[in-house]
Amino acid sequence: MLAYYSRIALKSLRRNPMLTSLMIGAIAVGVGVCITTLTVYRLMSGNPVASRNDVLYSVTLDSWDPNRPWAQDHPALPPPELTYPDAQALYASSIPDRKVMMRKAAFVVEAPPKSGVAPFLIEGRTTTKDFFAMFNVPFKYGGGWDQAADDGSQMVVVLSKKTNDKAFGGADSVGQTVRLDGHDFKVVGVLDEWAPTPKFYDMNNGAFDEIEDLYVPFGIGQQFEMQSAGNTNCWRDQDINNFQDFINSDCVWIQFWVELRGQAKATAFQEFIDNYVREQKTLGRFERPLNNHLRHPDEWLKVNEAVQDDNRVLVGLSFMFLAVCLLNMIGLLLAKFLGAAPLVGLRRALGASKSAIFRQHLVEVGVIGLGGGLLGIALAALGLWGVRHLYENYDELTRLDFPMLLTAIGIAVLSGLLAGFYPTWRVCRVQPAAYLKTQ
Amino acid sequence: MEFRPILSAMLRNKTGAILVGLQIALTLAVVANSVSIIMTRAEKIGRPPGIDSENLIFVQSYGFGPNYDQRSTIDDDLRLLRSLPGVVSASPISQIPMSGGGSSTNLGAEQTREKVTINTNHFSIDEHGVEALGVKLVEGRNFTQSEIQFNPDPNNSDFVPFVILNKDAAKAIFGTEHAVGKTVYDLSHSAIVIGIMDNMLGSWVGWDKLTQVMLTPRIEAGPLARYVVRAQPGRRDALIADIEQKLSGTNPNRAITYVRPHQFYKERSYRADSRMVAFLSVLIGLMVSVTALGIVGLASFHVSVRRKQIGTRRAVGARRVDIIRYFMLENWMLTTGGVIAGSVLAFAFGQWLSSAYSLPRLPPSYVAGGVVVLWILGQLAAFLPARRAAAIPPAIATRTV
Numbered sequence: 042m043l044a045y046y047s048r049i050a051l052k053s054l055r056r057n058p059m060l061t062s063l064m065i066g067a068i069a070v071g072v073g074v075c076i077t078t079l080t081v082y083r084l085m086s087g088n089p090v091a092s093r094n095d096v097l098y099s100v101t102l103d104s105w106d107p108n109r110p111w112a113q114d115h116p117a118l119p120p121p122e123l124t125y126p127d128a129q130a131l132y133a134s135s136i137p138d139r140k141v142m143m144r145k146a147a148f149v150v151e152a153p154p155k156s157g158v159a160p161f162l163i164e165g166r167t168t169t170k171d172f173f174a175m176f177n178v179p180f181k182y183g184g185g186w187d188q189a190a191d192d193g194s195q196m197v198v199v200l201s202k203k204t205n206d207k208a209f210g211g212a213d214s215v216g217q218t219v220r221l222d223g224h225d226f227k228v229v230g231v232l233d234e235w236a237p238t239p240k241f242y243d244m245n246n247g248a249f250d251e252i253e254d255l256y257v258p259f260g261i262g263q264q265f266e267m268q269s270a271g272n273t274n275c276w277r278d279q280d281i282n283n284f285q286d287f288i289n290s291d292c293v294w295i296q297f298w299v300e301l302r303g304q305a306k307a308t309a310f311q312e313f314i315d316n317y318v319r320e321q322k323t324l325g326r327f328e329r330p331l332n333n334h335l336r337h338p339d340e341w342l343k344v345n346e347a348v349q350d351d352n353r354v355l356v357g358l359s360f361m362f363l364a365v366c367l368l369n370m371i372g373l374l375l376a377k378f379l380g381a382a383p384l385v386g387l388r389r390a391l392g393a394s395k396s397a398i399f400r401q402h403l404v405e406v407g408v409i410g411l412g413g414g415l416l417g418i419a420l421a422a423l424g425l426w427g428v429r430h431l432y433e434n435y436d437e438l439t440r441l442d443f444p445m446l447l448t449a450i451g452i453a454v455l456s457g458l459l460a461g462f463y464p465t466w467r468v469c470r471v472q473p474a475a476y477l478k479t480q
Numbered sequence: 481m482e483f484r485p486i487l488s489a490m491l492r493n494k495t496g497a498i499l500v501g502l503q504i505a506l507t508l509a510v511v512a513n514s515v516s517i518i519m520t521r522a523e524k525i526g527r528p529p530g531i532d533s534e535n536l537i538f539v540q541s542y543g544f545g546p547n548y549d550q551r552s553t554i555d556d557d558l559r560l561l562r563s564l565p566g567v568v569s570a571s572p573i574s575q576i577p578m579s580g581g582g583s584s585t586n587l588g589a590e591q592t593r594e595k596v597t598i599n600t601n602h603f604s605i606d607e608h609g610v611e612a613l614g615v616k617l618v619e620g621r622n623f624t625q626s627e628i629q630f631n632p633d634p635n636n637s638d639f640v641p642f643v644i645l646n647k648d649a650a651k652a653i654f655g656t657e658h659a660v661g662k663t664v665y666d667l668s669h670s671a672i673v674i675g676i677m678d679n680m681l682g683s684w685v686g687w688d689k690l691t692q693v694m695l696t697p698r699i700e701a702g703p704l705a706r707y708v709v710r711a712q713p714g715r716r717d718a719l720i721a722d723i724e725q726k727l728s729g730t731n732p733n734r735a736i737t738y739v740r741p742h743q744f745y746k747e748r749s750y751r752a753d754s755r756m757v758a759f760l761s762v763l764i765g766l767m768v769s770v771t772a773l774g775i776v777g778l779a780s781f782h783v784s785v786r787r788k789q790i791g792t793r794r795a796v797g798a799r800r801v802d803i804i805r806y807f808m809l810e811n812w813m814l815t816t817g818g819v820i821a822g823s824v825l826a827f828a829f830g831q832w833l834s835s836a837y838s839l840p841r842l843p844p845s846y847v848a849g850g851v852v853v854l855w856i857l858g859q860l861a862a863f864l865p866a867r868r869a870a871a872i873p874p875a876i877a878t879r880t881v
Binding site (some may be wrong): 366 | 514728729778784837
């Protein structure tokens with residue numbers, strides 16, 4: 042029966058090729074535009090550590106200026122980063138199962154003199170050892186470093202896959218040395234492909250940047266007196282005359298995360314940081330009201346507005362566009378179906394039931410929806426190709442993956458059926474007698 | 481005119497008319513608001529940078545190792561840069577204007593917490609900086625070589641004795657008063673304003689204090705060193721290659737991390753805005769085409785089902801032009817109904833956008849413009865089917881039943 046209906050549908054569609062291609066085309070561009078904006082939106086709103094969302098927390102303390110909040114337009118938000126003394130104090134706590142303090146730092150890499158490669162600057166991160174385990178960072182060779190390396194600020198380094206490909210041709214470089222800022226660092230690990238999007242662990246320094254090129258123990262930055270390569274924000278008027286002054290200042294520049302398994306630990310740690318801040322208040326710091334937060338990654342991404350307003354507006358506009366495409370299709374279908382009403386009248390008079398007519402037309406609508414959906418996916422691929430040219434370094438944002446393909450087909454068929462339902466219903470209500478009379 | 485018969489024909493097939501009307505209404509709402517967003521972004525991108533953006537090149541060097549010396553590196557680099565053919569001027573500079581990275585300080589005309597609130601972008605340059613950036617001094621004087629400060633400790637918080645403000649910063653701090661010779665304060669330092677320059681843009685293109693800029697006479701401590709090089713018109717790209725080649729290998733204790741035109745930063749900072757402009761333009765184009773094609777399709781269809789009536793009308797004396805006028809008028813009435821609903825929808829949507837996403841209010845002129853465009857578009861779209869209708873021979877009335 043379905044084969045018969047499909048044959049009727051195709052015949053009917055072929056009878057009026059311009060109308061048919063208009064309808065398929067309208068659904069296709071509507072779906073194409075929606076899938077394009079949705080893909081970008083979905084990747085921006087994704088949570089790259091969803092599997093560990095329940096145990097991870099970003100830690101923020103409100104150490105900011107008593108006279109004005111950190112963000113004028115979001116007065117309840119504390120700064121996203123900590124001062125060095127506060128990070129040290131929190132890191133000393135034994136409540137968290139894991140903890141990490143870290144910051145961005147730039148390093149000059151020197152290739153062996155015989156290679157002829159000029160020294161170049163790369164972006165690194167100084168961090169404590171739990172970074173890799175906490176954030177599920179995949180390793181290709183070796184692994185992270187141990188407590189002793191953190192304690193002694195040992196010169197060990199974990200390379201990103203990209204860096205290892207560039208410097209060692211992708212070979213297992215564990216045990217080799219890399220010369221950074223005039224010192225030899227021993228490679229202990231090489232990461233596998235890793236592209237957390239958004240880069241949740243450091244939203245304040247390029248939320249959609251690639252990961253760092255290499256990672257070294259946190260203490261190295263202080264030992265080398267390295268300035269932060271990320272944003273450093275200060276408010277208090279302090280005389281800073283050397284690196285020690287800077288480290289002890291109220292400038293915020295360190296990202297801090299903890300892993301707390303179980304609500305009891307989360308409560309205990311919240312209490313710990315609140316008590317720490319109360320204690321600091323007696324020393325004249327933290328003049329703002331108590332405003333310390335432990336936030337899960339999903340909440341953290343939300344307060345940091347990973348999804349920009351522009352993207353929301355675009356998704357909204359795209360769906361309004363899809364609505365126009367659908368209205369267009371309903372109008373055309375209705376005209377077409379009602380135009381063929383005499384034929385339907387004849388068929389009804391010859392014994393076709395209402396439901397048979399309904400099913401026949403629904404198949405025709407489904408064919409249009411499916412055709413539009415498939416064409417729409419092709420258009421979305423084209424749209425994403427265009428978007429890739431508009432976003433630099435955003436390849437990650439513009440992949441059309443399997444769930445998105447399913448969504449595209451889903452949107453197309455659903456909107457096709459939605460658009461087809463009313464005209465189909467109308468044509469079923471045709472009174473055979475009315476048409477038989479005039480014919 | 482045939483308003484009445486057309487209207488009653490429409491009322492007999494309400495759904496069809498409502499569908500087209502709704503489609504036109506939605507199109508108007510989306511197009512008017514999209515154009516409004518595009519215009520806002522285009523205006524933002526089009527603001528004059530106030531510096532000689534087209535001819536500027538920025539160079540960054542990064543020192544490392546115990547033998548690196550910031551001051552001598554900068555002196556050597558500047559000597560080399562200034563000697564290159566095609567260079568108008570070169571200066572060290574602490575930050576790159578409009579790049580999204582920079583420094584800002586609160587300033588005021590008095591040293592009190594209440595007064596020191598004027599957030600100002602600042603750039604450290606030497607005595608060549610004003611010429612190298614291509615900003616124009618309108619009052620007072622430039623820095624002299626002996627006034628350029630340098631402290632080799634990167635963590636020092638020294639200030640400078642003299643500053644140049646741009647007009648917007650001077651106005652924000654001193655109001656209408658004459659600023660040259662006055663003192664500006666941050667919370668622990670003060671400096672005398674020696675010059676006022678024309679407006680230039682600061683570091684963050686999305687910041688509302690972008691237009692408040694201060695120049696300070698100072699060479700920053702290492703290991704990072706940046707230079708601004710102003711090329712003679714037309715020689716920028718050749719000069720970039722030249723600088724890359726000449727600077728590499730002059731100093732084993734540093735890496736040249738980039739030599740880039742200012743255009744690079746300008747484009748990068750405005751990328752989100754140009755993206756929005758590009759996307760919305762495509763959306764408007766598609767939407768208008770879909771709506772127009774929809775009108776063509778529907779009108780053609782109406783023509784084909786009304787062949788017999790048209791033939792009959794022609795047979796009883798209607799001229800071709802009457803048939804065309806009928807269809808054009810029908811379309812105009814449909815479009816008019818659509819744009820009336822669309823105007824309401826456009827303002828409601830605009831209101832929601834401006835409250836939910838703090839976008840500027842929708843100017844009524846865009847809606848008016850959209851109405852006119854849709855009227856014309858509707859008439860154009862209806863013309864082809866209408867002409868085809870007019871070509872239907874009167875004889876058709878006599879054929880078949």
